[in-house]
Amino acid sequence: MASHQDFVDYVAEQLREAGDIRSRKMFGEYGVYCDGIFFAVICDDRLFIKVTPAGEAAFPHLPKAPPYDGAKDYIWVEDVDDRDTMTALTRLTCLALQAQPKKRRK
Numbered sequence: 001m002a003s004h005q006d007f008v009d010y011v012a013e014q015l016r017e018a019g020d021i022r023s024r025k026m027f028g029e030y031g032v033y034c035d036g037i038f039f040a041v042i043c044d045d046r047l048f049i050k051v052t053p054a055g056e057a058a059f060p061h062l063p064k065a066p067p068y069d070g071a072k073d074y075i076w077v078e079d080v081d082d083r084d085t086m087t088a089l090t091r092l093t094c095l096a097l098q099a100q101p102k103k104r105r106k
């Protein structure tokens with residue numbers, strides 16, 4: 001089941017205080033970016049945020065699951081109505097991802 005644009009728009013609205021939130025359709029689902037950093041995916045109308053040590057430490061109660069078959073675990077944000085948690089997790093995740101060395105494409 002593909003995600004619906006209404007859900008993607010709602011998530012982006014909920015995350016507006018985290019930064020410039022953009023989404024991009026990818027393989028029938030959506031990649032989510034904050035200030036140009038790819039940090040999450042929306043699959044089957046569910047939000048999954050990349051796992052970072054900072055995110056895990058701050059939100060150990062949030063479950064982890066793969067967004068699709070064969071994927072690594074992401075942090076699954078079940079309650080997309082909890083704007084404060086989503087915003088804080090997004091900020092922590094993007095700071096951690098921004099600090100990582102850039103991967104070179106071969």
